[in-house]
Amino acid sequence: MKKLELKFLNEEGKTVTISLDDPVEPVDTAQVTAAMDAIIAQGCFYSNGGDFVEKKEARIVERNVFDISF
Amino acid sequence: MAVNTLKVDSRLQLVFSTGTDEDGNMVLKRKSFNNIKTNATDEQLHEVSIALYPLQQHILVDIARDDRSVLTES
Numbered sequence: 112m113k114k115l116e117l118k119f120l121n122e123e124g125k126t127v128t129i130s131l132d133d134p135v136e137p138v139d140t141a142q143v144t145a146a147m148d149a150i151i152a153q154g155c156f157y158s159n160g161g162d163f164v165e166k167k168e169a170r171i172v173e174r175n176v177f178d179i180s181f
Numbered sequence: 182m183a184v185n186t187l188k189v190d191s192r193l194q195l196v197f198s199t200g201t202d203e204d205g206n207m208v209l210k211r212k213s214f215n216n217i218k219t220n221a222t223d224e225q226l227h228e229v230s231i232a233l234y235p236l237q238q239h240i241l242v243d244i245a246r247d248d249r250s251v252l253t254e255s
Contacts, residue, residue: 115236131212133238142235149232155193155221156214156229 112176117147118168122161129156134171143169183255188219192247193226197239210239219248 115134119127129150147166154162193214198207217226226246234241 146232153225155225
């Protein structure tokens with residue numbers, strides 16, 4: 112299962128992550144940038160450490176699960 | 182009796198359709214964002230939702246807002 116993680120810096124310089132499952136691939140960099148800018152501009156998220164002020168990074172994370180049978 | 186309303190929590194929920202099950206019913210997947218300011222406007226939440234949804238693969242069915250208020254006697 113893959114996840115898109117959007118990481119922001121808040122007013123205290125701490126990282127805050129917004130994640131979405133099942134990202135579109137290949138990633139459209141411009142679209143990700145636009146979405147992150149919109150999130151900062153709208154300012155409707157809060158965090159311990161204030162509003163989101165800056166984009167830090169965006170990445171796709173994949174989790175692999177292997178069942179172990181007994 | 183007058184009642185005061187104090188907003189204490191807001192959430193944004195995106196409802197996606199991920200396909201259909203064997204009976205043809207729509208399968209929904211919900212993504213909640215809990216760290217929403219109580220004073221965020223509906224327009225702001227809508228803008229953010231519209232910006233986020235094309236980054237993932239599923240069809241957006243609903244943008245929902247959950248507000249929780251505490252009621253007290255004034």
